[in-house]
Each structure stands twice: as structure tokens, then as C-alpha cells.
Amino acid sequence: YFIKIDKWYPSSQLCSCCGSRKKLTLQERIYKCKCGLTMDRDLNAAINIKNEGLRLLEVA
DSSP states (O other), X not given: OOOOOOTTOOTTXXXXXXXXXXXXXXXXXXXXXXXXXXXXXXXXXHHHHHHHHHHHHHHO
């Protein structure tokens, strides 16, 4: 399946573990959340994009 998510979906600002939102500058390459999650910003965004696509697929 190809699922298109909103281009303004804040994938790099959301914690892929707990869902809390954190503003990041473009220079910040590591996502550190208050829940303890620490990972590469792009990996975190990729997980969030996958999860949003799966969520949209369930709704359809």
C-alpha cells in the first residue's frame, strides 16, 4: 500500500515512544525526550511516519 500523510505532519517533533511534542532546531540531530528515549532525529521521524501511515490505513 501507498499511504500519503500530510506534508505538515510533525514527524521529527514527536516522540515515537510516548508521543510528546518537542520543537527542534535543524542543527539538533539527536532527539532526546523526557521519557528517556534518545535516538537519531531522522530515525525517530521515520518511525513516526510509519506509525501515522498505519493509523491512516486502519481508518480507511
